[in-house]
Amino acid sequence: MEVNHVRGVLFDLDGVITDTAKFHFMAWQKMAATLSIAIDEEFNETLKGVSRLDSLRRITALGGITLTHQDEERLMADKNATYLEYLETLGSKDILPGIMEFIEELRKFNIKIGVASISRNAPFILNKLNLTRYIDGVANPEHVKHSKPAPDIFLEGARLIDTPLRYCIGIEDSLAGIQSIRSANIRSIGVGVEGDITIATTNELSMELFKKFK
Ligand code: BG6
Ligand code: MG
Numbered sequence: 001m002e003v004n005h006v007r008g009v010l011f012d013l014d015g016v017i018t019d020t021a022k023f024h025f026m027a028w029q030k031m032a033a034t035l036s037i038a039i040d041e042e043f044n045e046t047l048k049g050v051s052r053l054d055s056l057r058r059i060t061a062l063g064g065i066t067l068t069h070q071d072e073e074r075l076m077a078d079k080n081a082t083y084l085e086y087l088e089t090l091g092s093k094d095i096l097p098g099i100m101e102f103i104e105e106l107r108k109f110n111i112k113i114g115v116a117s118i119s120r121n122a123p124f125i126l127n128k129l130n131l132t133r134y135i136d137g138v139a140n141p142e143h144v145k146h147s148k149p150a151p152d153i154f155l156e157g158a159r160l161i162d163t164p165l166r167y168c169i170g171i172e173d174s175l176a177g178i179q180s181i182r183s184a185n186i187r188s189i190g191v192g193v194e195g196d197i198t199i200a201t202t203n204e205l206s207m208e209l210f211k212k213f214k
Pocket of ligand 1: 013014024047048049050051052055080117118119120121122
């Protein structure tokens with residue numbers, strides 16, 4: 001594939017641009033403890049790329065409990081407040097290795113950059129990382145009907161950066177995310193997860209990789 005056939009790159013945020021999984025984990029763990037439910041790191045893996053509400057429901061299902069809508073709302077708000085406390089110290093230092101260089105390379109070649117995360121905290125996190133000015137569009141999860149693995153958020157990202165799907169690339173670290181990219185008919189790069197192209201770490205991201213697409 002010609003490198004110049006890529007006109008837009010859609011990044012997932014958590015696990016691709018920065019590693020917030022540990023903060024999500026600690027915040028969920030604290031919330032789950034109030035319900036006497038214990039979660040471990042292995043269980044946390046299954047929450048990657050999963051929306052806030054679906055994550056809560058997976059946790060309560062683990063504990064064998066069903067909550068009222070009101071309790072769900074309250075617990076999600078509590079969890080998010082804890083999560084935001086943990087994010088207080090987030091800064092440019094927390095951008096994952098190779099991401100800044102890759103973004104600069106993309107900008108040099110006028111390739112559009114979008115973020116397709118289902119995190120409602122995405123704009124806040126991008127600001128903390130000092131990345132907002134490099135991004136052409138951040139898909140708002142509240143503007144899409146279905147969360148990952150449905151294609152909605154990547155389709156919304158592509159629309160925002162005004163790039164036809166066939167010229168887009170999506171980058172993801174979660175299984176739900178790769179499924180989302182695939183069902184949007186976008187080519188994928190998987191970081192630590194199998195994509196059309198698979199890499200082990202973000203350090204391997206570069207436009208050279210695009211040549212590997214069929
Ligand atoms: C995803 C994370 O990016 O966003 C999930 O991988 C998280 O762990 C989801 O639950 C929703 O994030 P937020 O910030 O809106 O609670
Ligand atoms: Mg992710």
